[in-house]
Amino acid sequence: MTLEGKKIAILIAPRGTEEPEFKQPKDAVEAAGATVTVVGIEAGEAKTNNGDLDPGGSYPVDKAVNDVSASDFDGLVIPGGTVGADKLRADGDIVSFVQSFFEQGKPVGVICHGPWLLVQADVLKGRTVTSYSSIRKDIENAGATWVDQEVVTDQGLVTSRKPDDLPAFCAKIVEEFGEGRHPEQARSA
Numbered sequence: 001m002t003l004e005g006k007k008i009a010i011l012i013a014p015r016g017t018e019e020p021e022f023k024q025p026k027d028a029v030e031a032a033g034a035t036v037t038v039v040g041i042e043a044g045e046a047k048t049n050n051g052d053l054d055p056g057g058s059y060p061v062d063k064a065v066n067d068v069s070a071s072d073f074d075g076l077v078i079p080g081g082t083v084g085a086d087k088l089r090a091d092g093d094i095v096s097f098v099q100s101f102f103e104q105g106k107p108v109g110v111i112c113h114g115p116w117l118l119v120q121a122d123v124l125k126g127r128t129v130t131s132y133s134s135i136r137k138d139i140e141n142a143g144a145t146w147v148d149q150e151v152v153t154d155q156g157l158v159t160s161r162k163p164d165d166l167p168a169f170c171a172k173i174v175e176e177f178g179e180g181r182h183p184e185q186a187r188s189a
Contacts, residue, residue, distance in 0.1 A: 002032060002033045002178070003029055003032040003033045003034035003174060003177055003178055004033040004034075005033075006029075006033070006034040006035070006074045006075065006177055006178070007034065007035050007037065007072065007073045007074050008029050008034045008035070008036050008037070008073060008074060008075045008076070008077065008177060009036075009037050009038075009039045009068065009070075009072075009073045009075070009076045009077070010022065010025065010026050010029075010036055010037070010038055010039065010076070010077040010078075010079070011039055011040070011076070011077070011078050011079065011088055011094065011117075012038055012039070012040050012046045012048070012059060012061060012079070012084070013040070013041070013046060013081070013083070013084030013085070013087040013088050014040065014041055014042070014046050014047075014087060015046065015047045015049070015083065015084070015087070016047075016048075016049050016052075016081050016082070016083025016084035016085075016086075016087060017046065017048050017049070017079050017080075017081045017084035017085075018048065018049060018050070018051075018052070018056075018079055018080045018081030018084065018112060018113075018163065019048035019049065019050050019056035019057060020050070020163045020166060021079035021080045021081065021111050021112055021114075021163060021166065022048055022059070022079040022081075023048075023057075024166045024170055025077045025079065025109060025111070025166070025169065025170050025173060026038075026077070028170035028171075028173070028174055029075075029077070029170075029173065029174060029177060032174045032177075032178070034074075034177065037062045037063055037068070037072075037073070038059060038060065038061050038062045038063070039061070039062065039063050039064075039065055039068055039097070040061035040063075040064060040065065041064065041065060041087070041088070041091050041093070041094060042061070042064045043061050043062070043063060043064045043067070044060075044061055045058050045059065045060055045061060046058070046059050046061050047059075048081070048084075049081055049083065049084070052081060052082045052083060065091070065093045065094050065097050066093055068097070069097075069100065070097060070100030070101045070103075070104055070106065071100075071104065073101075073106070074106060074107075074177060074180065075101075075106055075107045075108065075109070075173070075176070075177040076098065076101045076106065076107075076108045076109070077108075077109045077110075077173060078098070078108065078109070078110040078111070078114035078115075078117055078118075079111060079112070079114055080110075080111050080112025080113040080114045080132065080162075081112065081113060082113050084113075085112075085113035085114055085116045085117060086113075086116065088117050089116050089117045089119070089120040094117070095117065095120050095121050098117055098118070098121045098123070099121045099122075099123060102121070102123040105156065106156070106180075107156040107157070107158070107173070107176040107177055107179070107180070108156065108157050108158070109158040109159075109169065109172070109173035109176065109177075110129075110131075110157070110158070110159050110160075111159065111160045111161075111162075111165065111166070111169050112131065112132045112160070112161065112162055112163070113131070113132050113135060114131070114159075115129060115131040115135060115138075115139055115159060116135055116138065118139075118142070118157075119135075119138050119139060119141075119142040122142070124139060124142040124143055124144035125142065125143030125144065126143060126144070127143075127144045127145070127154045127155070127157060128144065128145045128146075128147060128152055128154045129144050129145070129146060129147075129152055129154060129157065129159040130146065130147050130148065130149050130150075130151070130152045130159045130160060130161050131146065131159060131161060132161055132162055133148070133161070148161070149161075150165045150168045150169075151165060151168040151169050151172045153172060153176065156176055156179075158172045158173050158176050160172075
């Protein structure tokens with residue numbers, strides 16, 4: 001599947017995003033032809049982690065969330081990492097940015113602890129999703145059905161559990177981003 005002409009945003013926290021969950025999806029959508037913009041709380045540089053505890057690499061943040069809109073993009077990737085996901089969900093502008101993708105019915109890919117941001121954005125009610133198992137109760141309390149599967153797709157929302165699921169996750173987000181808008185996903189966040 002080609003993503004030529006597609007513009008995809010990927011979120012990154014100032015520190016703590018899980019490196020493989022950031023880098024592999026970014027590489028996958030770029031390899032499929034998409035233009036990827038790294039969006040953070042502020043522009044500059046962000047440091048990733050490996051296994052939440054070990055330092056990862058440093059990556060440029062292309063745009064601060066205040067300088068972009070969901071309407072600028074065809075899809076969104078939300079990586080995991082316990083620390084990074086927690087920092088992102090604590091930022092109101094990031095939460096609003098995520099809500100806008102759901103309001104516009106655009107595909108969103110989320111892995112590991114990334115669904116914490118969806119809980120905060122209040123966009124999970126009535127959906128079936130997966131995540132890292134430790135946040136299962138948070139997801140269920142947000143009104144979603146949690147399942148233990150490698151990759152789950154629900155009306156343009158793609159979720160996966162952990163780094164081991166990255167091959168399936170990356171393949172599925174490329175497919176969903178290629179399909180485009182999901183009008184049935186669009187709803188008030």
